[in-house]
Amino acid sequence: MSEEQTPSSPFLKAPLLPLHEPIQQTSNNSFTITSSIFNLKNFYIILGPLLSLVICLLVKLDAPATSTKMLGVIAWVFTWWISEAVPLPVTSMCPLFLFPLFGISSADAVAHSYMDDVITLVLGSFILALAVERYNVHRRLALNVTLIFCGDPLNPAMLLLGLCATTFFVSMWLHNVAAAVMMMPVATGILHRLPPAHEQSELMNKFSRAVILTVVYATPIGGISTLTGTGVNLIIIGMWKSLAPQAKPISFNNWFFFGFPVAVFLLICFWIILCLLYVRKGSSRVLSDYLDRAYLKRDLEALGPMTFAEKMVLCVFGLLIILWMTRRISDDLPGWGVLFHGLVGDGSIS
Numbered sequence: 001m002s003e004e005q006t007p008s009s010p011f012l013k014a015p016l017l018p019l020h021e022p023i024q025q026t027s028n029n030s031f032t033i034t035s036s037i038f039n040l041k042n043f044y045i046i047l048g049p050l051l052s053l054v055i056c057l058l059v060k061l062d063a064p065a066t067s068t069k070m071l072g073v074i075a076w077v078f079t080w081w082i083s084e085a086v087p088l089p090v091t092s093m094c095p096l097f098l099f100p101l102f103g104i105s106s107a108d109a110v111a112h113s114y115m116d117d118v119i120t121l122v123l124g125s126f127i128l129a130l131a132v133e134r135y136n137v138h139r140r141l142a143l144n145v146t147l148i149f150c151g152d153p154l155n156p157a158m159l160l161l162g163l164c165a166t167t168f169f170v171s172m173w174l175h176n177v178a179a180a181v182m183m184m185p186v187a188t189g190i191l192h193r194l195p196p197a198h199e200q201s202e203l204m205n206k207f208s209r210a211v212i213l214t215v216v217y218a219t220p221i222g223g224i225s226t227l228t229g230t231g232v233n234l235i236i237i238g239m240w241k242s243l244a245p246q247a248k249p250i251s252f253n254n255w256f257f258f259g260f261p262v263a264v265f266l267l268i269c270f271w272i273i274l275c276l277l278y279v280r281k282g283s284s285r286v287l288s289d290y291l292d293r294a295y296l297k298r299d300l301e302a303l304g305p306m307t308f309a310e311k312m313v314l315c316v317f318g319l320l321i322i323l324w325m326t327r328r329i330s331d332d333l334p335g336w337g338v339l340f341h342g343l344v345g346d347g348s349i350s
Contacts, residue, residue: 044085052076056102069102117347118238122175124350125228128317129178132170135310136303137317138182142166143300146186152293156207156283157275159291163187163211164218164271168263171222173321176230180219187215189299193290203283210278217270224263226324227255227346251328252346253335323349 052072061067076098080091096114099105132138142163149162163186171179191208223229227237237250324346327337337344 041083041085044079044083047083048076048079048085051079066102066104069104073098073102073104116238117345118234118241120347121228121345121350122231122234124320124347125174126178128320128350129174129182131313132174132317133178133182135307135313137310137313138170139186140300140303140306140310141170142183142186143296143303145169147293147296147300150291150293150296154284154288154291154293156210156279156287159190160210160214160274160279161271163190163214164267164274167215167218168222168225168267171219172225172229172260172263173317174228176219176223179222180215183215183219187211190291193295194287195290201286203280203286206278206280207283207287210274213274213278218267221263221266221270224266225256225260227252228350229259233259252324253326253328256325320349 052075055072055075056069059068059071061071073095077091077094080086080094081088096107096110099110100107145166146159146162149165150159163183166186167179167183170183174182190211194204194208220230223233227233233255237255240247240250323336326335327344327346327349329335
């Protein structure tokens with residue numbers, strides 16, 4: 001017998017298959033399989049279709065039959081949406097097959113709702129947000145604006161106003177979530193210059209809270225200004241088109257002239273309340289040891305000179321704003337959109 005085949009061979013000491021306790025391993029495996037099947041996530045996956053079936057069979061509405069079916073689809077999608085039993089993108093695509101399946105609408109009509117002018121506007125604004133974030137344009141903008149407002153010596157109220165104005169401006173043109181994600185690192189960058197929370201004085205602690213609240217509240221306020229600022233505005237436009245197709249459409253410019261003054265008023269009120277609650281006498285002296293114009297200048301210099309990509313993103317950003325604002329100015333001044341006989345929408349620009 002060769003050396004490899006002897007009992008002392010290492011190949012026999014480390015067999016490929018288990019030599020003992022097979023029953024215990026099988027039991028554990030069975031328990032694992034059972035627990036993976038009967039869990040809360042799978043319960044919610046089944047609950048959605050089950051609720052839909054119960055509603056369709058038992059609920060009777062004084063309305064067309066499709067109304068009950070529509071209620072069932074809403075229950076199904078809503079259950080999956082709040083429980084996140086399946087990924088949210090999958091849930092959002094459910095109407096594509098549920099509406100034809102329940103006889104509510106044709107597949108072609110539902111598919112058209114997933115790619116209209118409003119959806120294109122949202123898609124374009126998100127792509128722009130990714131470009132702004134990718135090349136740090138938002139940080140350069142925030143540092144420049146904050147540097148202008150902070151004053152010398154440091155004025156905490158004006159520093160908050162600068163952060164408010166920057167967040168407000170970014171949120172005007174980008175979706176609220178994207179704007180908040182971009183501006184929060186700017187706010188936390190200011191806070192990182194301060195001592196840890198347990199070492200902060202009461203004045204400093206109040207200012208720290210004000211900095212975070214600035215981004216949290218200035219973002220939705222800025223979103224009121226334009227159509228692209230928040231999803232609610234776009235939902236209203238979509239409902240207006242479907243409920244009043246013959247009515248005069250709401251253009252980007254129309255909404256801006258309504259939303260911008262309201263948003264500016266709310267921002268000023270918010271800033272005043274913020275200063276009254278969180279900026280106390282003596283805050284400037286306490287914060288000047290940690291925050292000053294020199295600190296902001298150093299951070300700005302650390303970004304280096306503007307790259308070609310940053311300049312191009314700014315150019316596209318500026319061009320988008322100009323085209324959105326001038327496509328349809330007023331009834332007397334139709335704008336450049338008239339050259340295309342009304343066939344171009346805000347989504348075409350984005």
